[in-house]
Amino acid sequence: MAHETRVLRPEEWDGWYDHLELAFGGVPEVEEERELYRSLTEVERSLGVWDDGTCVASAGAFTFRVSVPGGALVPAAGVTMVGVTPTHRRRGLLTALMRRQLDDVRAGGEPVAVLTASDPAIYGRFGYGTAAYSLAVDVDTSRVGLRLPPGADGVRIRLVDPQEALAACEAVYAELVPRRPGMTARQPGWERQALLDPAAGRAGRSPLKCVLAEREADGKVVGYARYRVRPEWELSGSAGVVEVQDLDALDPAAYGALWAYVFGIDLTWTVRAHKRPVDDPLLHLVSDVRRAKPRTRDALHVRLVELGAALEARTYGAPLDVVLEVEDAFCPWNAGRWRLTGDAKGATCARTGDPAELALSVAELGSAYLGGVTLTSLAGAGRVTELRPGALAEASRAFASDLAPWLPHGF
Structure with missing residues (x-):
């Protein structure tokens, strides 16, 4: 029987959550914790893959608002409850769920998605960057x-x-x-x-x-x-x-x-x-x-879903005017050149045909987004390329936050 990918139905929650417990080692949660997450689950934002009536893969999202440099609270999808049953790994189910989920996040008007990773090696290929540590x-x-x-x-x-x-x-x-x-x-x-x-x-x-x-x-x-x-x-x-x-x-x-x-x-x-x-x-x-x-x-991983809106939602600690050449294979609507202009009062970010001054992928922008990971350190690892002398230092100073980003609790 073909796999069926769709939104969770309320009456299916127990089987869906049983699958998650299996994907995370098979140890049942205590009843109080299970009931808490039953009440917090946003069923309409919860996806599953069913094989002959059994849930074999899942991904969900919570509706959050996350603070960014400057103090604004930005709508964000809190990606959660991601798992694939051991019998169905390496069949492309996770990639299909991430594709569907990010499309839904974009359609819902949330400029960023955030998650905590049980295995941080997984999410870089979907454009997430490590943005906060604990x-x-x-x-x-x-x-x-x-x-x-x-x-x-x-x-x-x-x-x-x-x-x-x-x-x-x-x-x-x-x-x-x-x-x-x-x-x-x-x-x-x-x-x-x-x-x-x-x-x-x-x-x-x-x-x-x-x-x-x-x-x-x-x-x-x-x-x-x-x-x-x-x-x-x-x-x-x-x-x-x-x-x-x-x-x-x-x-x-x-x-x-x-x-x-x-x-x-x-x-x-x-x-x-x-x-x-x-x-x-x-x-x-x-x-x-x-x-x-x-x-x-590592604690919080950030994915810019609508790059322009996300970069405009925060402020910058130093005056900034830079043209970014962004690579984003998984969400190609973000790829290309963007001029980001901003300071402590606000920012604009728009498409441009001007020559690029910094080249990086959307994952590096996700890492730098909250101000805790510097573009200079990413460049030192070969993940940001300076195309105009001085552009890297200017952008790195502007993106930095006085306080390190922090996620106090998991989800």
Whole structure:
């Protein structure tokens, strides 16, 4: 029977998701997590390939808005739930789904698509570029201290119920989104992801804990942290671990006070935090950064779907006027020459017949789009070619962001 590629029907969700679990190793998710993603799935944006009535490949998208340099929130397709059953690999099913999906994203008016990759080697051939990285730390708090910012002693830390504090935490998060590229504005229902805490998935850790940081002067909530404690014991005594899930603050004083709190939790000697921004100020608070064991990995991959609209949606940190020669075999409507003119106030990007000054593919533009990967570094790898002397340095400075892009959570 021929493969059938089409949009998911609501009543098929369980079989579609069963296929995904199989594609990702076959370990069933706990029921609470499965139900969360059932509620978040946008069925009309979910694709599947069926073979004799069984789903054998899939790709979905969430409707997001992603912050870009300049603070604008750009409509973006959050590509997700991509998988192919082991029995149907290397038949072109993934390529067909990516083709259909990007056509749909373009028709829907979203200028960019974003994803987190289980295997980053897969998506470059579809025009995605690695645009943001994340930082992980494991801090030995028995040997590492903190140099707290001025005003940290004027911040009160209050232990609260995570559910009851949700609105206050979301207000802080919303205020931070336009400040840093790569963050997603919270869509309805996504606030539940941060509170997901199934008992079956704790693996010896405590239930989720939450603290609010409040200014003593006026009581305003200026930050929060969510964490779990993993009690551990050695012959010499306690060796517990604090696993920080989220820690966000509106000012340095609150930020320092929150880290001081998690560093000081009794019977623990390690603070573990993953999915942090690569320029996290924590690296400048600790007394010994080596014993924080910082390490990075790729996080957010960006695909420019409508190149002109995407480049016009952000601002640029230095005046820019450059002609780009863009290669894009998978979405040929982007290929060719574009003149990009912009500064801190805005930008225009239009087709041109003028001589090209930089040559690159759409994947390199995706990597540079949020300002965290420089065009100069890509040129050093042979992935950007300078055709006019000085054009590379000018464009690289203009694309750069003061803050590194950061995706706080997966999807």
